Structures are given as structure tokens and as C-alpha cells.
Amino acid sequence: MDQISNISQLFAAQKYKLTPQREAIVNILLDNEKDHLSVEEVYMLVKLSYPHLGLATVYRTLELLCELHIVEKMNFGDGVARYDLRGNDHSHMHHHLICSVCGRLEEIKDDWLVELEERVEREYGFNVTDHRLDFKGTYGTCKRTGCKKEKANKAVS
Numbered sequence: 001m002d003q004i005s006n007i008s009q010l011f012a013a014q015k016y017k018l019t020p021q022r023e024a025i026v027n028i029l030l031d032n033e034k035d036h037l038s039v040e041e042v043y044m045l046v047k048l049s050y051p052h053l054g055l056a057t058v059y060r061t062l063e064l065l066c067e068l069h070i071v072e073k074m075n076f077g078d079g080v081a082r083y084d085l086r087g088n089d090h091s092h093m094h095h096h097l098i099c100s101v102c103g104r105l106e107e108i109k110d111d112w113l114v115e116l117e118e119r120v121e122r123e124y125g126f127n128v129t130d131h132r133l134d135f136k137g138t139y140g141t142c143k144r145t146g147c148k149k150e151k152a153n154k155a156v157s
């Protein structure tokens with residue numbers, strides 16, 4: 001079953017409709033999955049197909065997608081709320097590498113914390129239902145040669 005069908009079933013199970021506008025927003029997120037789009041970026045992209053769709057509708061739809069655990073609202077330290085699709089293939093969110101110099105973001109799809117979750121349950125009687133892990137640091141390329149963002153900042157100064 002494809003992701004739109006899965007998402008449509010999640011909507012129906014909670015008595016919501018996946019309207020064409022909502023589906024367009026979901027498709028924007030699916031098509032740009034690695035980009036972790038902000039509300040404004042989703043809005044600008046969906047306006048190409050639905051020019052009369054308002055920013056408030058995009059906000060409400062993204063909040064509903066969060067409520068239904070279809071997307072996760074994230075902040076990677078740049079002060080902008082971004083939206084990240086939760087994968088069907090994992091019960092937990094994936095993890096991220098975030099460069100503090102250039103802002104480059106990479107996803108880690110593997111779940112490295114299964115053993116830790118089992119230990120937490122064993123030792124504390126706490127059942128972990130979800131987790132998220134972000135690694136912040138600097139890529140070797142940013143340290144050695146300076147990244148694009150750093151060079152751009154020096155050119156402006």
C-alpha cells in the first residue's frame with residue numbers, strides 16, 4: 001500500500017477527510033522528504049497547485065498531521081519550525097546529524113537505540129513509545145576547508 005493510502009486510512013480512523021488540499025500538502029512533504037520544509041516553504045510549493053489556498057490552512061493541516069503522528073514538528077536550532085515525515089517502516093522517528101557551521105542535515109534511518117530502550121524498560125519499568133535523537137556537531141569538510149555558508153558569511157562581512 002502506498003503512503004497516501006496509509007495516510008488516508010489514518011485520517012479516516014480519526015474521522016477526518018483527506019481533502020484534495022490536504023493531500024496536496026502531504027504530497028509536497030513526500031516529494032521533499034529530505035528537505036524538512038517549514039510552513040512557509042510548504043505554502044509556497046502548494047500555492048503552485050492551489051493558488052487560493054491560505055497560509056492558515058497549511059498551518060492547520062500541518063498541525064493535524066502532527067496530531068495524527070504522520071509528521072513531526074522539529075526545530076534544528078535555526079529558530080524555524082520544520083516538518084519531518086514519520087516513516088511507515090519504523091515505530092520511532094529517525095535521527096539527524098546537524099552541522100552547527102553550515103546547517104547541513106542528514107538523516108539516520110537505522111534505530112540504534114533498541115538495546116537502550118530495552119534496558120530502560122528492564123531497569124526502570126518504563127516503556128519507551130518513541131524517541132528522537134539529534135547529533136549536533138561539525139562535518140570534517142566544514143572544519144578543514146570551510147564550508148559554503150562560512151565563506152558566504154566572510155564575503156558579506
